Every structure is written in C-alpha cells, then in structure tokens.
Amino acid sequence: MTATSISERGLSPAQARSPRASFAGAVGSELLKLRKQRLNWVMIALAVLLFGVMALGLGTSDQRQLLAKSPHTFFNNFLDIWTTTFQIGSGIVLLLVSARLMGMEYSAGTLRILLARGQGRLQLLAAKLLVLISLGLLLLAGYVILVGAYTAGTVIVLHGNLDPLRSLPPVAWQNLGLAALVQVVSIVCAVLLGTAAAVVGRSLAFAVGVAMSFYPADNFGALVLILLRSATHQSFWTKPSDVLLGANFNVLLQTLEPDHSSRPAFAVPVDHVDATHALVVIAAWAMLFLGGSIVLLLRRDVNQ
Amino acid sequence: MQAMKESILSTHALSKRYGQRTVVDQLELQVDRGEVFGFLGPNGAGKTTTIRMALGLVEPTAGSVELFGSDVRTHGAQVLPRVGALVESPALYGYMSGRDNLRAVGRVLGGISESRMDEVLEVIHLRGRDGDRVNTYSLGMKQRLGLGLAMLNDPDLYILDEPANGLDPAGIAEIRDLLRELAAQGRTVFISSHVLSEIQQICDRVAIIQEGRLVTLSTVAQLTESGGEFIVIVERPEAALALVRTQPWGQKARLEDLQLVVPSPSGRGRDLVQFLAGHGHWPDVIRERQQSLEEIFLDLTGREAR
Ligand SMILES: Nc1ncnc2c1ncn2[C@@H]1O[C@H](COP(=O)(O)OP(=O)(O)O)[C@@H](O)[C@H]1O
Ligand SMILES: [Mg+2]
Numbered sequence: 001m002t003a004t005s006i007s008e009r010g011l012s013p014a015q016a017r018s019p020r021a022s023f024a025g026a027v028g029s030e031l032l033k034l035r036k037q038r039l040n041w042v043m044i045a046l047a048v049l050l051f052g053v054m055a056l057g058l059g060t061s062d063q064r065q066l067l068a069k070s071p072h073t074f075f076n077n078f079l080d081i082w083t084t085t086f087q088i089g090s091g092i093v094l095l096l097v098s099a100r101l102m103g104m105e106y107s108a109g110t111l112r113i114l115l116a117r118g119q120g121r122l123q124l125l126a127a128k129l130l131v132l133i134s135l136g137l138l139l140l141a142g143y144v145i146l147v148g149a150y151t152a153g154t155v156i157v158l159h160g161n162l163d164p165l166r167s168l169p170p171v172a173w174q175n176l177g178l179a180a181l182v183q184v185v186s187i188v189c190a191v192l193l194g195t196a197a198a199v200v201g202r203s204l205a206f207a208v209g210v211a212m213s214f215y216p217a218d219n220f221g222a223l224v225l226i227l228l229r230s231a232t233h234q235s236f237w238t239k240p241s242d243v244l245l246g247a248n249f250n251v252l253l254q255t256l257e258p259d260h261s262s263r264p265a266f267a268v269p270v271d272h273v274d275a276t277h278a279l280v281v282i283a284a285w286a287m288l289f290l291g292g293s294i295v296l297l298l299r300r301d302v303n304q
Numbered sequence: 305m306q307a308m309k310e311s312i313l314s315t316h317a318l319s320k321r322y323g324q325r326t327v328v329d330q331l332e333l334q335v336d337r338g339e340v341f342g343f344l345g346p347n348g349a350g351k352t353t354t355i356r357m358a359l360g361l362v363e364p365t366a367g368s369v370e371l372f373g374s375d376v377r378t379h380g381a382q383v384l385p386r387v388g389a390l391v392e393s394p395a396l397y398g399y400m401s402g403r404d405n406l407r408a409v410g411r412v413l414g415g416i417s418e419s420r421m422d423e424v425l426e427v428i429h430l431r432g433r434d435g436d437r438v439n440t441y442s443l444g445m446k447q448r449l450g451l452g453l454a455m456l457n458d459p460d461l462y463i464l465d466e467p468a469n470g471l472d473p474a475g476i477a478e479i480r481d482l483l484r485e486l487a488a489q490g491r492t493v494f495i496s497s498h499v500l501s502e503i504q505q506i507c508d509r510v511a512i513i514q515e516g517r518l519v520t521l522s523t524v525a526q527l528t529e530s531g532g533e534f535i536v537i538v539e540r541p542e543a544a545l546a547l548v549r550t551q552p553w554g555q556k557a558r559l560e561d562l563q564l565v566v567p568s569p570s571g572r573g574r575d576l577v578q579f580l581a582g583h584g585h586w587p588d589v590i591r592e593r594q595q596s597l598e599e600i601f602l603d604l605t606g607r608e609a610r
C-alpha cells in the first residue's frame with residue numbers, strides 16, 4: 001500500500017459520499033446473500049426431484065377407475081396430497097432458509113457491520129422478511145404450475161381429455177383457492193418463526209435447531225395431550241392443544257372449506273375448533289413471532 | 305488566529321454497567337477533525353465496549369456519544385453512514401466472495417459502483433482474489449477486506465478496534481501506511497490498541513483507559529518522554545553506573561540483568577554515548593528502552609511499578 005495508491009485511484013468523494021441508502025438497496029443486499037447460499041439451490045433441486053418421485057408413485061391403475069366414477073373425489077385426493085406435501089416441504093425449506101439468513105448475521109458478526117454502517121434494525125428485519133416471503137410466494141407459484149400441469153397431464157392420460165376437470169362443481173375450485181390461501185398464511189408463519197428463532201437465540205445453530213424442531217414438537221405435544229386426557233380422564237388436558245400453532249394449521253383448510261372435504265394430516269386440536277378460532281390462534285402466534293423479533297432487535301445490545 | 309477545531313467524535317460522561325460491574329466509567333473524550341487518535345488500554349479496559357457504544361450497537365447506561373455533533377442514539381441513521389468501522393475481528397460473509405461482501409454492504413449504503421469496488425480492492429490488495437470465497441482468505445486478507453468494507457463510501461471518520469490484532473509485522477505496517485494516507489487526506493481516525501508501539505508512530509494524541517476510566521490524555525511525545533531511558537551494554541557496568549549516578553540527570557540509573565538502564569543527559573542517545581565514551585566506557589550496544597504500556601499505566605496511576 002503505497003502512499004500514493006489511494007489518491008491516485010481517486011476516491012471521487014462527491015460520488016462516493018452522497019447518502020443513497022434506500023430500502024430497495026437493503027432488499028437487494030438480502031437477495032444477494034440468499035442467492036449465494038448454495039444450500040438453498042440444493043434444497044430446491046431436491047424438492048423437484050422429490051416431486052418427480054411422488055408423481056411417478058401416484059400414477060396407478062385404480063386412479064383411472066376413480067376418475068371415471070367420481071372426478072370430484074379424484075380431485076379432492078389430489079388436493080389433499082399436494083397441499084400437505086407443499087405445507088411440509090415449503091415449511092422445512094422456509095424455516096431453514098429464514099433461520100439461516102437471520103442467524104448467520106449473529107454468528108458471523110456481520111450484524112454489527114450492517115448496524116454500524118447506519119442500517120436501521122427494523123429496516124434490516126423488514127428487508128429480510130420481504131425477501132423471504134417473496135421466496136415463499138415464488139415457490140408456491142412454481143409449485144402450482146408444476147402440480148397443475150401434472151394433474152392436467154394425468155387426467156389426459158387416464159381419460160383422453162380434460163372433461164372430468166370441466167365437470168367439477170364450483171366448490172372444488174373454491175377449495176383450491178382456499179388451499180392456496182392457507183399456504184400463503186403458512187409461508188408467512190414459517191418465515192416469521194424462523195426469523196424469530198434467530199433473533200431470540202442470536203446464533204445460527206440455535207435458530208436452525210429451534211426452527212426445525214418447533215412443528216414436530218408442536219404436533220407431538222398435541223398427541224401427548226390426547227394421551228394424557230385418555231389416561232387421566234381430565235378434559236383439562238384438551239385446552240392447551242387448542243392453542244397449538246401446528247395443530248390449528250392442520251385443521252385450518254378443513255374448517256375454511258364450505259364442504260369440509262379435506263382430511264387434516266397429523267395432530268389436530270382435541271376439541272372441535274372452527275375457522276375463526278384457527279385463524280385467531282395462528283394470527284396470535286404470528287404476531288408473537290413478529291413482535292418478539294422487533295422488540296428484541298430494538299432493545300438488546302449487539303455484542304456479536 | 306487559531307483554526308477552528310471541529311469535534312468529530314465526543315463522549316460525555318459515557319458509562320456502561322453490566323450488572324454490578326462498571327465497564328466504562330464517566331468517559332470524556334473529544335476527537336477533532338483530521339486527527340489520528342489512539343485509544344489505548346490493556347485487555348478488558350473497556351475499549352471495545354466504548355466503540356460499540358459510539359457505533360450505536362450498545363446502549364450506554366449513562367452519558368452519550370456524539371458523532372459530527374449529533375447524538376448517535378437519536379441520529380444514527382444520518383451520522384453512521386459517514387463512519388467506517390472495524391470492530392474486533394473482521395466480520396464477513398464467509399460463504400461469499402470478497403467482491404460479493406463489498407456488494408452486500410455497498411447496496412445497503414447505496415450508490416456504490418462496481419468501479420468504486422475495484423478502487424477499494426486495489427487499495428486493500430485483494431484485486432486478484434476478489435472472486436474467491438472469503439472462507440479461503442488468510443486472517444490478514446480478512447482484516448484488509450474488513451477495512452475495505454469500512455472504506456467503501458469514503459467515510460469522514462474511521463473507528464478501528466485493534467485492527468492490528470493477529471497480523472504479522474508486515475501486515476501491521478501496511479495498515480499503518482494506509483491509515484497515514486487516509487489521515488493525510490483529512491480523514492479522522494480513531495484507533496484502539498493494547499500495544500502502544502503499534503500505533504504510537506501514527507497517532508497525534510492518545511487516550512489511555514484502564515478499568516473503564518480515562519487515565520491520561522496526551523500527545524504521544526509527552527507520553528513517551530516521561531520514560532525516555534536507554535539500555536546500555538558496557539564492559540564494566542558497575543563502574544559505569546557509579547559514574548552516571550554522580551550526574552544530576554543520572555540519579556535514576558540502575559542495573560537490570562547486568563545492563564545499564566540510564567536516562568540520557570539531553571534525552572538523545574548520542575549525548576549519552578558521548579558522555580560514556582568520554583569517560584572510557586565505550587558502549588557495545590545502546591537502545592531505547594521501550595516502556596511497555598503496562599509500565600506507563602503503573603506510572604500514571606501512581607502505583608509502584610517495581
Ligand atoms: N456483554 C457483556 N456482558 C458482560 N460483561 C461484558 C460484556 N461485554 C464486555 N464485558 C466486560 O467488559 C470489560 C471490558 O471489555 P471490552 O470493552 O471488550 O475491553 P477491551 O476491548 O478493552 O479489551 C471486560 O471485562 C468484559 O469482560
Ligand atoms: Mg477489545
């Protein structure tokens with residue numbers, strides 16, 4: 001580093017110093033960090049591979065009979081399988097990606113670089129949430145196209161044309177829309193949970209650990225509560241399961257559907273709950289994740 | 305007429321407590337535009353905590369920090385982009401390339417062009433390696449990239465927390481040259497260290513803190529003046545010591561491991577050599593005795609050093 005090196009290169013101060021910080025820039029920065037994480041691309045490739053394997057496994061001969069006999073049942077089966085698959089698959093991916101994108105700032109110490117350069121704590125959080133939720137919506141859009149094409153292809157192969165789909169009652173399409181809506185809620189929740197885990201634990205390992213074990217623990221917890229009730233004959237045990245996030249997510253689509261045709265997978269609240277209850281519980285958890293992240297981020301010293 | 309001094313960084317009764325422990329205690333500092341200001345103290349003295357408070361990362365328990373005349377807590381968004389900082393070990397995105405690290409921070413700052421990144425990469429000597437993942441960099445390269453992130457938007461003030469830590473002498477010299485150049489361009493530099501010799505050549509003034517309290521604030525010359533002693537190796541040290549002791553300036557002379565530790569009549573080594581040689585004690589070796597920071601602390605805090 002010679003004494004002349006800086007002045008010769010010219011620091012072009014006027015250009016370099018004008019304050020141009022913007023939210024769009026913050027989003028661009030998060031997008032870059034996300035894109036450069038190889039694991040994210042590996043996971044998407046694996047998901048596509050998994051989709052292919054599942055799609056091959058579904059094309060069996062009794063499907064042909066079912067399609068001929070009751071296109072609506074055929075459709076509902078497909079909807080069940082593919083919504084559950086997306087909810088679990090996108091959940092795992094988004095939880096992991098969110099926990100990593102926020103958690104690495106703590107573990108690598110880069111949080112102090114960004115904040116020391118004047119980036120607002122809320123701006124950082126908002127930029128990350130926006131990028132992550134956009135990623136979720138993008139995954140959903142891609143998935144809808146993929147499954148749509150696969151379903152149409154299956155119907156054509158089994159029936160020769162798309163008439164069975166055209167004959168579906170309106171409620172079938174309404175349920176499809178509701179399923180997509182539930183996935184949007186699920187995406188937002190996964191991103192908020194993964195980010196909150198990172199902010200609470202202030203480390204990558206904690207974030208990933210908590211994010212990946214939250215839903216399994218939640219579902220397992222509901223099962224334990226059911227067992228406790230039957231063992232003790234105390235209805236008291238059913239109450240906590242009514243407010244579990246995962247259990248309410250599992251029944252959300254069914255409670256929303258006019259004909260309640262979808263079958264919930266995994267644990268559900270022990271009591272019968274309606275759509276309002278499920279939505280209120282999910283919204284409360286989401287607000288807890290978001291509010292907790294904001295408060296902790298704003299109030300705590302940055303010692304990383 | 306005296307030139308107006310413009311305060312770039314100042315702390316006012318700045319304090320930080322963790323539980324019962326006071327880590328920074330009523331600190332008063334003022335750094336003026338264009339200064340290279342050394343912030344010295346042994347490990348655990350509270351340097352990093354002070355710097356974190358100056359950067360709005362840690363909330364003071366009491367008191368405040370002003371950057372460019374504005375409280376960092378209320379005006380952080382306006383003043384912090386004008387500060388380039390390096391806090392403790394360099395924090396980088398290890399999975400990304402050096403250039404992508406510059407891009408990630410550059411986008412947050414806004415208005416940083418690719419050609420500006422080229423300039424910075426040139427200055428920090430990473431031009432050829434900017435496409436490699438940072439995880440593959442040596443510590444010195446990471447430290448330089450950390451400086452590069454700080455330099456991106458040509459800030460007015462640099463706050464550097466022990467930038468020489470873990471570097472070899474050549475790396476330290478490089479950083480020193482870079483800081484000199486920045487100072488020559490009118491940038492203000494606030495640099496911390498626990499080793500006086502690392503920064504005494506470039507600092508105008510230094511503050512020394514110990515256990516969170518300001519011990520002294522002075523120029524480097526004043527600081528080292530107080531301890532200006534020489535170590536001399538002569539054939540007959542006892543005789544030389546007796547001779548020096550007869551002189552008014554030699555009262556504090558003593559022997560340490562058969563080496564003569566002695567002040568110079570004028571403060572300059574050549575006058576000491578001339579005196580000794582003139583009395584038949586030709587020195588084999590003479591070198592300035594570097595007072596360690598610890599000794600300076602002990603002197604300054606008035607405790608018995610030896
Ligand atoms: N987050 C913290 N919680 C408790 N004590 C802390 C914290 N951060 C620093 N300290 C303590 O404050 C003192 C000063 O630390 P620091 O500012 O890092 O010193 P320096 O940078 O001068 O080595 C140390 O004794 C350290 O243990
Ligand atoms: Mg330190």
